[in-house]
Amino acid sequence: xxxxxxxxxxxxxxxxxLVFLVLAPFVGGFLSGVDRKLSARLQGRYGPPLRQPxxxxxxxxxxxxxxxxxxxxxxxxxxxVFTVFSGALFFAGxxxxxxxxxxxxxxxxxxxxxxxxxxxxxxxxxERELIQMVAYEPMVILMAVGxxxxxxxxxxxxxxxxxxxxxxxxxxxxxxxxxxxxxxxxKSPFDLSMSxxxxxxxxxxxxxxxxxxxxxxxxxTHWYENVLLLGMVYLFCGFNPWIALGVxxxxxxxxxFIDMNYARFKWQLTFGSSWLFTAVAGVSNIIVLNFMR
Amino acid sequence: xxxxxxxxxxxxxxxxxxxxxxxxxxxxLTPLYDLERFGIINTGNPKHADILLATGxxxxxxxxxxxxxxxxxxNPKVVVAVGICATSGCVFQDCYNVQGxxxxxxxxxxxxxxxxxxxxxxxxxxxxxxxxxxxxxxxxKKTNVxxxx
Numbered sequence: 001x002x003x004x005x006x007x008x009x010x011x012x013x014x015x016x017x018l019v020f021l022v023l024a025p026f027v028g029g030f031l032s033g034v035d036r037k038l039s040a041r042l043q044g045r046y047g048p049p050l051r052q053p054x055x056x057x058x059x060x061x062x063x064x065x066x067x068x069x070x071x072x073x074x075x076x077x078x079x080x081v082f083t084v085f086s087g088a089l090f091f092a093g094x095x096x097x098x099x100x101x102x103x104x105x106x107x108x109x110x111x112x113x114x115x116x117x118x119x120x121x122x123x124x125x126x127e128r129e130l131i132q133m134v135a136y137e138p139m140v141i142l143m144a145v146g147x148x149x150x151x152x153x154x155x156x157x158x159x160x161x162x163x164x165x166x167x168x169x170x171x172x173x174x175x176x177x178x179x180x181x182x183x184x185x186x187k188s189p190f191d192l193s194m195s196x197x198x199x200x201x202x203x204x205x206x207x208x209x210x211x212x213x214x215x216x217x218x219x220x221t222h223w224y225e226n227v228l229l230l231g232m233v234y235l236f237c238g239f240n241p242w243i244a245l246g247v248x249x250x251x252x253x254x255x256x257f258i259d260m261n262y263a264r265f266k267w268q269l270t271f272g273s274s275w276l277f278t279a280v281a282g283v284s285n286i287i288v289l290n291f292m293r
Numbered sequence: 294x295x296x297x298x299x300x301x302x303x304x305x306x307x308x309x310x311x312x313x314x315x316x317x318x319x320x321x322l323t324p325l326y327d328l329e330r331f332g333i334i335n336t337g338n339p340k341h342a343d344i345l346l347a348t349g350x351x352x353x354x355x356x357x358x359x360x361x362x363x364x365x366x367x368n369p370k371v372v373v374a375v376g377i378c379a380t381s382g383c384v385f386q387d388c389y390n391v392q393g394x395x396x397x398x399x400x401x402x403x404x405x406x407x408x409x410x411x412x413x414x415x416x417x418x419x420x421x422x423x424x425x426x427x428x429x430x431x432x433x434k435k436t437n438v439x440x441x442x
Binding site for chain 2: 036040044045046047052062204207208209211212215
């Protein structure tokens, strides 16, 4: 049962990074396909084939490159590089805090990309992305803090092999993380800046001026990011690989279910509710944990 | 390798339609017809689109918008005229403000007649447009190779 960890330990850090770099786009694209198919089924539609996200990305790479501002694609490239970097760090078993901070840096480059063009829609999208980032970032850091309190380490390699289930010590933190995961996955009710489904609305704002290959790169980056976030969910049950994989898959399906069942929130409610939930679930969990020691 | 056929993204513009054809375009997205099973997405953004679905005859006001949208779409791109007004101007072609069908302004590749065009024929037209999209991409690639020394 623990043979997964034996294989994991036998690989060197660089090999682990390489495995992530190669496998993550396939896993992320497949998950995205499952998302689209399942969403369609929940709406009573037949839905696109599971490989549809790959078709979309390959097509976008064949399209003409239109550049409005010369810095626009540089920002997207940096967004891609830093997301992949943080994912590689995470799956190599390095520092969780460094992963979180470099992921935040990647997000910043995405916002800069949105601001670098002249379109007012793009600016509005970038502002919304900024608000979302302020909304979810505290909870992500609290997750790292909570895991440190239980295990005494920030290293992902130690966290994942911690013999006791982290989720039993950190139920509040897990709930808070689920809440902000909806923002990170760009799911309704929090899909304010880059929604999956509403193609004609302002909620697609931030990618207004990106077309062809750069849009494809944004999509691929999103796949990498999704795999990284599901990896963070995995950490909560790392004591048993099978339970952890089950929880990870269940979390993803749960997010799709939430996506289909909720109307979109306004940014005020998104911001307020996620900070309130972070305070109630996350901070209180950590305070209680502190008294238990 | 035929990726355009697999994921054509559509931009829909109403030149001066009576909304009949527009409704039918939107109806094609509903569970009964479900355009998305072919990978077709109705984008609202010309920069993401491959196919321009234009409905209604073109008049003095809409011609600028139509040309602007077409220019903003990245190559390769295809124009589909949906409904009889978009194909020829129909009963409105003699009006003082109407220029005629979409082909008076843009190079139309596929004509979908009907008043209003049925969702089935719109889907058929879009899938025909995909083949033309593939041809255009192949041609574009050929000329690019030829232009390089």
